[in-house]
Amino acid sequence: MSIEKVLIANRGEIALRVIRTLREMGIGSVAVFSEADRRELHVRAADEAYPIGPPAPAESYLCVDRLLEVAAKAGCDAVHPGYGFLSENAAFAQAVEDAGLIFIGPSARTIARAGDKLQARKTMEAAGVPVIPGGEVPEGDRKRLQAAAKACGLPVMLKAVGGGGGRGIRVVREPGELEASFERASSEAAEAFGNPAVYVERLLQSPRHIEFQILADQHGNTVHMGERECSIQRRHQKLLEETPSPLLDDSLRERMGAAAVAAAKAVDYRGAGTVEFLVDAQGEFFFLEMNTRIQVEHPITELCYGVDLVRLQIEVAAGAKLPFAQSDLRSKGHAIEVRLTAEDPEAGFLPVTGRVRALRLPQGPGVRVDSHLFPGQEISLHYDSMLGKIIAWGGTRDEAIDKLCRALVEMRVVGLKTCAPLLLALLRDERFRRGDVDTTYLESFVKDPQWSRPPQYGGLAAELPAVLTAVLYAHRRQGAARAVRSGHGGGGRRWLDAGRRDALR
């Protein structure tokens, strides 16, 4: 089999990421876009681009028929699903294969087996991979709900059986909240994933979230590429990931890696995938779930292993053998990724929309940026709040942290609030620098009013903004006076523009 032209059934930074590798491989790229996305970078970067409908994902990026129509029209021979959207939808993978195209990912059967939390759990137990106590509850079955909660012991987590990536998850700590939360979780799951079933699971106390990168070809070879520590989360969404994990020693890494490979083999995995584990305070690890697609945080693995995971996905999908064995793979240095989101951490991570008025992305040694941001971009409320990822590699963990801090100081996203100040504060936090984090760390960190306190300057402290504003205001006044004399006077922004002209002299 050979792949000549690929439809990318996605948008945003991951669509751009896939297009980049396709171009490097000399493979044609076909983008799709909703009405809200005509100007997005993935449309401009692809070789071809076709509209697929209105902004709402259900009417565009989730429309299997329209995607396959575009694939046929453009003469594609393969489909890359990215992450999110239809990437873990077994029916989509099946439809792609039925249309005679290569699905760049595992088989529909593997996706179904890994995606169904309950079945995955049984499969993993049978393969000797440790799992967390819990059980499935169908829509409206309150009796089963109460029984399951009792078996696990509160607190428990409610997770959409069809969900993934931290979506559709709720925590219940009090018995009284159980039923209301269950109903909301169930209806959200029905709407988002077309499946109202919810899974109830013991909530581990202060666990760490550690996942393993898996890669398998169609010839029976499966390897892992070490772990990613993803404990820094809010609302069960990862915000910062690093590899290697400061927690793991070689022995634990080897045991978890073997379990991850066993998990992948148990579902006949092929392509790139991720096995997520929770590790409790005693260093015991439990299978959490399997992500049967490229992961948002895949770049940190790429940086430490010197590979291109998207290229490997495509090569393996085309039938190639893995170009290395487990013993060839060795991690070098340390990599950290932060996710830049259009969210206001000071207001409970509320999403922020707006226009990117100006932009400077960081660059230079050890810094990688994967982002779909561009000046003039409208950040709408239809899609994910993630604007991109800033990733740093260093010889040591400290160097990687320092590089990432430098990158964030250098970055300017003007026009809308982002979580960048929080990311910077996190990277500078003593506890983070010690590597002493778990999945509850970020939420307590955000509550500390210290993090958003402006830094101190040379001898200036708090008067700096006052000084700046006074000078700016004085410039404007002069500019306004001049503008009025020359007949351009007006209210509002005019004197700002005039002030700028003035400052430009």
Added chain:
Amino acid sequence: MSIEKVLIANRGEIALRVIRTLREMGIGSVAVFSEADRRELHVRAADEAYPIGPPAPAESYLCVDRLLEVAAKAGCDAVHPGYGFLSENAAFAQAVEDAGLIFIGPSARTIARAGDKLQARKTMEAAGVPVIPGGEVPEGDRKRLQAAAKACGLPVMLKAVGGGGGRGIRVVREPGELEASFERASSEAAEAFGNPAVYVERLLQSPRHIEFQILADQHGNTVHMGERECSIQRRHQKLLEETPSPLLDDSLRERMGAAAVAAAKAVDYRGAGTVEFLVDAQGEFFFLEMNTRIQVEHPITELCYGVDLVRLQIEVAAGAKLPFAQSDLRSKGHAIEVRLTAEDPEAGFLPVTGRVRALRLPQGPGVRVDSHLFPGQEISLHYDSMLGKIIAWGGTRDEAIDKLCRALVEMRVVGLKTCAPLLLALLRDERFRRGDVDTTYLESFVKDPQWSRPPQYGGLAAELPAVLTAVLYAHRRQGAARAVRSGHGGGGRRWLDAGRRDALR
């Protein structure tokens, strides 16, 4: 000794490069700027910035007194010279040390010994490093000139004894050109480097330019970090560099590496430096010169060895021991750098000035950008035409080339011509892809009219620009008609703006 605050006696991308590492190390950075550079990124990125005079380098970046004045005022304890300007000026290094500051580079004595081409040659001969036949000629000494040219055999090169980095070099092929070229070279050398002496040297036929990265501490440890192939040059200025060299096998690499270390030890080297060699068609290598500072193309070495050379420069200058031995150093993968310059290759590399109207720098996996470009920037004629460096790393040479091509396709510098189309054509050239290049390759490549021929598109070929322009023109006409009706009509650019508003709907 510890370093707390560093004066960067430079501008452009290298100043920014040094500031980045200083920030990562928690060391204060002090920038200087000429009147033309107030808005440059190095001024905005540094912790402090001070003016040092008019645009002409002789009145600002080359003014030792002003630089030391700023260093004293700001309380610096060290000076980083970057490359170019005063970086290889022994008097400057001495003045810095006399002022009680650390010069981040070798001692003034080492600079003088390596910088004086004649003395360097003698030193290298004594150390057993092979040198090219040639000799020095003082200003106006025509007799010596003729004798030296005869001894070498035409063609010969005339090089400013005080020069470096390819500046002040002329080639003489015909006996009749010798004296006029010598006089021009001599007066240029006097103006640029304050020393009219010129060195005459045999011009090797189609040699390759291969240099070795050297690093030495103050405790007697000297290592090399492999080679950089820099054969792609025009006007003796490098345009593309890569490591490893497609030419070298392990045996030649080992012999040249040993010669480079011997060369560094022969001049009591400390810090980061480069030993340049020419390799002739028979694989014989000759010492060319030693660059006693960080090299423009240092990033490719950083990418393959996983180090930060500027950080190592600073650590070594502060007295640290090298953190590795020669046997610890191993190159991984392949890295290529291209220099983006404001030059028109179709017009003989004439420099181009202008304003950067819009900018998109490449990003994503395997791509590093070191550049001082920013939107709105004025590219003036006072300084180097280099706008920055695009660097790619890949597991193999082919992957690195493909990544770099992708990066260049992605990049947009709007508002002034650059050499980017030439760089892209070069990377796609069959002969380059075979690694079959020497120092004459680029000049013959540029003369081939094929390289600037626009690429073909799907079924579109040459009509694409016509189609685009017609639509644009039609949009404008409509926009202009509308603008006139609403009272904003006008000539020239007006209808373009109106067309844009129209296209925006």
Added chain:
Amino acid sequence: MKYFAQVGDKRFECAVETGNGSTFVRVDGRRYRVDLEHIAATDAYSVLVDGLSYEFALHDGGECIELTGAAGHFEVLVEDERTRAARAVAAPPEMQAGPHRVSSMMPGIVREVLVQPGQEVQKGTPLLILEAMKMQNEIRADRPGTVERVHVQPGATVEKGAALVELS
């Protein structure tokens, strides 16, 4: 000319002087030399304060100027002495009485309306579900009361600050 700037709960009196082509600001008895430079094609200013280098993007919110830079994010209220004098004479506007309005603290799409006019609610009762960027958020009553009016319908897109529900 004197300017009054308020940053958080701190107030500063700044005297701006120009001379010899330089601008100086006197604050709290200390004098700073300030060099302000607009960067074309962006909203950014490069500022040198006695040699210390800062870069800020500026958002003009009228009297409230927002500064964003690597050094932090500030909202500064600023007025000059004339404006302040004029304002001191005018009386502050009276607080608006009337029903309590629950507004949207974010832009979003209304997914579900959970209450009806006339319904009594407690503090914390979910009023509606708002979705943005794949996240559903419950909007809850911030005080007890009776629903007077519901301003939105399922499927509607609302801006930040839009009126959602009125409680009496």
Added chain:
Amino acid sequence: MKYFAQVGDKRFECAVETGNGSTFVRVDGRRYRVDLEHIAATDAYSVLVDGLSYEFALHDGGECIELTGAAGHFEVLVEDERTRAARAVAAPPEMQAGPHRVSSMMPGIVREVLVQPGQEVQKGTPLLILEAMKMQNEIRADRPGTVERVHVQPGATVEKGAALVELS
């Protein structure tokens, strides 16, 4: 409306039609569907031609439009049928006679002037030394003649296209 576009030595007649919210261009008997979208805050246009995606920055040089993109750099001369008709009636301007002007093919600083008015020069005689971006360039006579006038002095900054020397 018809438009005439010239790219290099090739001429194209383009008929632009709009219908159903789409724009079509007919060239050489082939019809293309063209979707042109301006990207705010840049000089770029995203263009989809029958689904093929291109991005071009545009420089408006009056009748000559410059397009720059990853796909190459083009200068396109364009006019519509009305302009062309009007132009066909007007006579072409006569070639200017008079002294020959040597212009600067690049911006730079004049480092040295090597000739004086009255001096005779051969084709290839160096006239002056121009420096830009650290490189010195000799400007040479492109024909034999007598120096009529030297327009610049050492130290002067000149733009691209500036008159340097006049030869008769």
